[in-house]
Amino acid sequence: MARKETSENPGRLKQIALTYKMTKKVDSKVGLVVAAVGIVTFGVFLAIGFWIDHPIFLGILGFVLAFLAMAIVFGRRAERAAFGQMEGQPGAAAAVLENVGRGWSVTPAVAMNRNQDVIHRAVGKAGIVLVAEGNPNRLKSMLAAEKKRMARIVADVPVHDVIVGTGEDQVPIKKLRTKLLKLPRVLPGNQVTAVNDRLRALGDLMSNMPIPKGPMPKGMRMPKGR
Numbered sequence: 001m002a003r004k005e006t007s008e009n010p011g012r013l014k015q016i017a018l019t020y021k022m023t024k025k026v027d028s029k030v031g032l033v034v035a036a037v038g039i040v041t042f043g044v045f046l047a048i049g050f051w052i053d054h055p056i057f058l059g060i061l062g063f064v065l066a067f068l069a070m071a072i073v074f075g076r077r078a079e080r081a082a083f084g085q086m087e088g089q090p091g092a093a094a095a096v097l098e099n100v101g102r103g104w105s106v107t108p109a110v111a112m113n114r115n116q117d118v119i120h121r122a123v124g125k126a127g128i129v130l131v132a133e134g135n136p137n138r139l140k141s142m143l144a145a146e147k148k149r150m151a152r153i154v155a156d157v158p159v160h161d162v163i164v165g166t167g168e169d170q171v172p173i174k175k176l177r178t179k180l181l182k183l184p185r186v187l188p189g190n191q192v193t194a195v196n197d198r199l200r201a202l203g204d205l206m207s208n209m210p211i212p213k214g215p216m217p218k219g220m221r222m223p224k225g226r
Contacts, residue, residue: 027077027080027081034073038067093118100124101177103189105196107199110146110202111142113142115138119142119146123192125185126183126186127160129180132162133165162176
């Protein structure tokens with residue numbers, strides 16, 4: 001067991017180091033900000049410790065909480081940097097949806113055209129969410145067609161649509177996860193499962209094609225739209 005833990009620790013440290021390097025390319029102040037959060041958190045608890053005459057206890061507690069605060073801040077800035085690099089890449093929304101969290105079932109690329117305009121589907125307690133990325137003008141007709149197709153079997157389920165982008169009435173990629181999690185929950189768990197089962201009967205455009213996780217390669221040839 002000791003050997004296994006020893007072999008895993010270098011891997012984790014290497015992953016953290018790589019994440020830091022990638023984040024620093026986009027966020028040059030990440031190191032200073034994370035260090036400042038740790039120092040301030042530790043300093044505040046240590047000062048309180050001297051004030052109440054328990055510097056050792058509060059110092060230890062401050063060290064632990066400072067480490068936790070640094071990890072949280074670093075994680076959020078790393079996530080923001082990753083989203084910034086993904087912005088505008090085809091398939092970026094699918095990568096975000098795959099990490100929304102438990103309770104959501106995601107089907108990438110339920111509709112797509114040769115221009116790389118694509119619609120992904122997520123099903124959860126908020127109902128059905130169609131997440132589209134590409135040209136907004138073309139996506140409107142694609143979303144309408146997909147809703148019409150689904151209405152035959154899930155007419156009683158609320159359907160939301162989101163267009164990913166930075167324009168008016170669009171949702172930036174970095175706010176997509178938050179957007180989904182803020183939607184009101186209206187379906188019980190058993191109904192979510194039933195909706196998923198019914199939607200599987202529709203199939204999806206890419207069910208027979210291997211899709212790599214993450215953003216789609218720019219040179220990938222898209223099938224003709226329906």
